[in-house]
Amino acid sequence: MVVKLVLYSLYRLTGVAVHCLLIIVAPVLDLVAPGLAIYSRLGRYSGGHFSGGVRIWIHAASVGEVQAARALIHGLLQRNERLEVLVTTMTRQGRAVAAEQLPAQVICETAPLDTPWAVASAVQRIKPDLYICLETELWPELLARLDREEIPRLLLNGRMSERSSKRYQLIAATMSRVLDHFAGIAVITEQDASRYRKLVSVPQQVKVCGNMKYAQSAHNPAKARAKYTQLLDVGTSSVFICGSTRTGEEKLLVPVYKALVSQAAYPVIWIIAPRHLDRLSQVEKLLQDSELGYTLFSKCCSSGRTENIVVVDEMGKLAQLYAVGDYIFCGGSLVARGGHNIMEPVQMEKPVFFGPWMDDFSDAVELVLKAGAGFQVESAAELAEKLVSFVDTTNSADYQQAVTCAKQLALNQQSAVDSQVALVMDLLAD
Numbered sequence: 317m318v319v320k321l322v323l324y325s326l327y328r329l330t331g332v333a334v335h336c337l338l339i340i341v342a343p344v345l346d347l348v349a350p351g352l353a354i355y356s357r358l359g360r361y362s363g364g365h366f367s368g369g370v371r372i373w374i375h376a377a378s379v380g381e382v383q384a385a386r387a388l389i390h391g392l393l394q395r396n397e398r399l400e401v402l403v404t405t406m407t408r409q410g411r412a413v414a415a416e417q418l419p420a421q422v423i424c425e426t427a428p429l430d431t432p433w434a435v436a437s438a439v440q441r442i443k444p445d446l447y448i449c450l451e452t453e454l455w456p457e458l459l460a461r462l463d464r465e466e467i468p469r470l471l472l473n474g475r476m477s478e479r480s481s482k483r484y485q486l487i488a489a490t491m492s493r494v495l496d497h498f499a500g501i502a503v504i505t506e507q508d509a510s511r512y513r514k515l516v517s518v519p520q521q522v523k524v525c526g527n528m529k530y531a532q533s534a535h536n537p538a539k540a541r542a543k544y545t546q547l548l549d550v551g552t553s554s555v556f557i558c559g560s561t562r563t564g565e566e567k568l569l570v571p572v573y574k575a576l577v578s579q580a581a582y583p584v585i586w587i588i589a590p591r592h593l594d595r596l597s598q599v600e601k602l603l604q605d606s607e608l609g610y611t612l613f614s615k616c617c618s619s620g621r622t623e624n625i626v627v628v629d630e631m632g633k634l635a636q637l638y639a640v641g642d643y644i645f646c647g648g649s650l651v652a653r654g655g656h657n658i659m660e661p662v663q664m665e666k667p668v669f670f671g672p673w674m675d676d677f678s679d680a681v682e683l684v685l686k687a688g689a690g691f692q693v694e695s696a697a698e699l700a701e702k703l704v705s706f707v708d709t710t711n712s713a714d715y716q717q718a719v720t721c722a723k724q725l726a727l728n729q730q731s732a733v734d735s736q737v738a739l740v741m742d743l744l745a746d
Contacts, residue, residue, distance in 0.1 A: 327456065328432055338429075353408070359428035359437030361402075366423075366443075370744060371400040373444035375427060378410040380529060381450040384473045386417055387531035388448075391737035393419065402442055404428075406453075430455040439465055446744060451475055454494055463497055468743060471495070472736050473528050474503040474512065481511040491515045499743050502736050523739075526732030530659035530680060537664045537726075540639035548621050553583040554642045556703070559634045560591040560656040561647035566599050568650050568696035570606050573625075575700040576643075580707050585621075587613075587637060589628035591647060591656070596629055603627070639664040643703055646670045650696055655681075662689050662725050667718035669699055687728075688721040 338358060372392070376385040385403055392399055403418060404427035405411045414424040428438040435457045447462055447469040462469055476484075484491045495501065495516045502525040503509045513519040548555075556576055558569050566588060573586045590599055603610045603625060610625035613633065628634060638644055644661040648654060649671035659680050661668040668690040674681045684690035693699045706715040 332432060334429065334431060353411070353426035356426040357429050357434065359434035359439075359441065361425055361438060361441045366400055369398050369400045370396070370446075371402070371442065371444050372446045372448060372740070373442055374401060374403045374448045374450065375453055376403055376405055376410065376414065376450045377453045378405060378407045379413050381405075381453075381473075382410055382414045382417065383530070384450050384528040385414070387528045387733045388450075388472065388736060388740075389418060389422060391733045392740060395737060395741055402444070428458070430457045432457055432461075435461045439467070446470065446740070448472055448740070449498075452480070456494075459494060459497065468499045469497065470739060470743065471498045471501045472525075472739070473732075474501055475505075475508050476503075476511040478511070481514070484515055488515055492517055496521075500739050502739055504732075523735075525735040525739075526728060527679075527683070528729070528733050528736060530657075530663070530683065531729040531733045537639045540636040540664065544637055544640040548585065548587075548616060548626065548640065550585065550640060551583075553585045553624070554580055554707075555585045555587065555640055556643045556645075557587045557589070557638060557641035557661075558645045559589045559638065559647055559660070561588060561599075562591055562651055562653045563595065563598070564651050565647050566590075566602050569645070569699075570602070570608070572645075572696055572700040572703065575704055576707065579704045583624060586625045587628065587641070588625065589634045589637070593629065593631060596627065599627055635660050635664070638666055641666055643706070644668050645699065649673045650699075658684055658690060659729075662722045663729075665719070665723040665726055667691065667715070667722045669693060669702065671695075671699070684725070687725040688718060689725045690718070690722070 338354065374385050374388070376382045382403070382405065389401055392401070401421070402423040402425060403414050404425050405414055406427050408426070411424055411426055418424060428434040439461050444467055447467055449469065449471045450473050452471070452474060492515055495512070496518070498521070501512055501516070501522045503512055503522060504525075504527045506524055509522050509524045512522045516522060556573060558566075561569070573584070576584050588599060590596060600610070608625055609623040610627050611621050611623045613626055613628040613630055616626060628637070638661045641661065644666050646656050646658045646661065646668050648656045650673070652673045654676035655670060655674035656677070657680065658668045658670050658674070658677060662684060668684060670681075670690065670692055672692065672694050674692070681692065685692065691702055693702055706712065
């Protein structure tokens with residue numbers, strides 16, 4: 317016990333020292349590196365953003381947690397549009413994504429440093445009615461301040477790896493005191509629940525609710541499907557979509573498209589959406605060199621589709637376009653670029669195909685493959701073989717099963733949001 321008190325005291329003293337140093341250099345840092353958001357790090361938020369309603373502080377460490385926050389906030393505002401929401405992130409990238417993707421009325425800030433003065437200033441200025449921690453961002457000084465101010469808190473979309481569980485078991489008594497102060501803990505899987513329950517005094521406090529990160533949010537698959545079926549004059553054609561493609565991928569995908577065309581008993585529309593629009597000229601040159609005619613998506617919108625290949629030349633369209641696809645490949649995965657969000661097609665109730673390079677979305681890969689809602693291939697040749705096999709009517713039942721699984725997975729993700737929104741609303745009602 318004495319050792320723990322000493323360690324905590326050293327942690328606080330270090331925080332005070334860092335805080336004092338930053339106060340001295342803050343004016344200079346703010347001038348030379350405004351992206352550091354140094355005054356936010358010191359907890360100096362403007363109170364002028366708030367109007368006095370029920371206020372929720374959501375902490376989302378980085379980009380992944382921001383995705384969960386987006387789904388949660390959408391659900392909360394549907395239940396009560398007058399809620400005031402502030403989101404803090406640890407990283408600049410997380411804050412940029414939050415500012416871009418969250419509703420306009422949501423305030424996005426950089427999280428305060430876990431020092432006594434920064435935390436005290438942040439809590440005083442924000443004055444939250446509820447604090448929500450997404451996944452497992454447990455900052456000792458902040459949690460202690462919330463306890464002193466008697467501000468209720470929830471841990472949502474929680475996860476805990478086996479490695480973290482073993483580490484926390486070494487300080488089980490301390491972790492128990494920390495976690496017991498949460499009014500509720502919602503976790504993603506039964507495995508996560510088992511690990512959390514070993515650390516809390518009341519196991520019933522931990523509920524399995526699923527993962528909000530890849531929930532549908534505001535998507536409407538049926539509406540998007542109807543819109544783009546008409547706009548692209550799909551008719552009886554099959555639609556092959558390659559989304560978020562990266563350098564070198566389109567060249568690999570040309571033979572895949574040709575294989576589909578050669579085997580299908582109906583026309584195939586190929587929609588290519590490069591991840592970055594500054595690569596449009598490269599994609600167009602590749603198609604020209606391959607003697608393949610194409611129409612830019614913007615031209616389809618203004619004067620109709622004239623070719624069976626459509627190159628998407630506008631940002632923000634791809635997620636909705638997935639709804640019209642029959643076969644969808646998610647790019648950045650046949651080349652070593654870490655992949656992209658394969659749950660976007662699933663949100664549109666579509667199975668997804670993707671390559672071996674999915675390092676940045678390993679959790680989504682596990683989710684999709686376990687649900688039977690997608691197919692991972694090792695090469696473009698294997699992708700072509702898999703797609704052609706599904707064009708064959710003898711295998712169509714297998715593909716329709718994948719469609720059913722994708723719809724169920726999308727539904728399950730929305731259920732994860734609904735259950736966690738209910739936890740928040742129930743606590744606010746008390």
